[in-house]
Amino acid sequence: xxxxxxxxxxxxxxxxxxxxxxxxxxxxxxxxxxxxxxxxxxxxxxxxxxxxxxxxxxxxxxxxxxxxxxxxxxxxxxxxxxxxxxxxxxxxxxxxxxxxxxxxxxxxxxxxxxxxxxxxxxxxxxxxxxxxxxxxxxxxxxxxxxxxxxxxxx
Numbered sequence: 551x552x553x554x555x556x557x558x559x560x561x562x563x564x565x566x567x568x569x570x571x572x573x574x575x576x577x578x579x580x581x582x583x584x585x586x587x588x589x590x591x592x593x594x595x596x597x598x599x600x601x602x603x604x605x606x607x608x609x610x611x612x613x614x615x616x617x618x619x620x621x622x623x624x625x626x627x628x629x630x631x632x633x634x635x636x637x638x639x640x641x642x643x644x645x646x647x648x649x650x651x652x653x654x655x656x657x658x659x660x661x662x663x664x665x666x667x668x669x670x671x672x673x674x675x676x677x678x679x680x681x682x683x684x685x686x687x688x689x690x691x692x693x694x695x696x697x698x699x700x701x702x703x704x
Contacts, residue, residue: 551602551603551688551690552600552601552602552688553584553598553599553600553601553602553685553688554584554585554599554600555584555585555586556583556584556585556690556691556696557583557584557585557688557689557690557691558581558582558583558584558688558689558690558691558699559580559581559582559583559584559598559685559687559688560579560580560581560685560686560687560688560689561579561580561581561598561683561684561685561686562578562579562683562684562686563578563579563580563681563682563683563684564578564681564682564683565674565679565680565681566679566680566682567677567678567679567680568677568678573674573677573679578683579686583691583696583699583700584598584599587700591611591615591616591617593609593611593615593616594609594611594616594681597609597681598685601685602685602688603685603686603687603688604684604685605684605685606682606683606684606685607681607682607683607684607685608680608681608682608683609680609681609682610678610679610680610681611678611679611680611681612678613675613676613677613678616674616677616679617672617673617674617675617677617679618671618672618675618676619675619676620671620675620676621671621675624654624669624670624671625659625667625668625669625670625671626656626667626668626669626670627665627666627667627668628665628666628667628668629664629665630661630662630664630665630666633666637658637661637666638658638661639658639659639660639661640657640658641657641658642655642656642657642658643655643656643657643658643668644656654670655670656668656669656670657669657670657673
């Protein structure tokens with residue numbers, strides 16, 4: 551079996567930055583439904599298309615192909631009086647954007663005396679990244695199983 555649309559793909563992988571530093575030492579397994587469902591970014595799907603169990607892969611992606619270009623407008627300085635008292639650096643906060651109606655996840659990156667810095671960029675935004683690993687398992691799914699996965703993800 552090869553990786554094609556509607557195949558459940560299991561990978562062991564690592565992500566490294568341009569200096570070769572591993573960015574996912576604790577999280578090295580990925581399971582996703584292949585085929586343009588936005589479970590992984592499209593450049594990675596293209597790299598994996600047609601591979602089979604046991605195949606190795608290695609590809610480097612520019613920021614716009616992976617987790618996006620870093621956007622300064624996604625960083626906000628927020629008064630501590632507008633935030634929970636128990637915030638800490640590294641805490642994630644979900645907010646609903648008033649004008650867009652969509653939810654955004656912010657990471658608290660700094661806490662000052664009167665304000666905190668919240669960043670909605672992905673932690674890997676702006677980085678050129680290399681993904682390398684092995685395809686460990688592939689599974690053909692029924693239409694019902696695919697619909698169930700899509701219902702849980704979306």
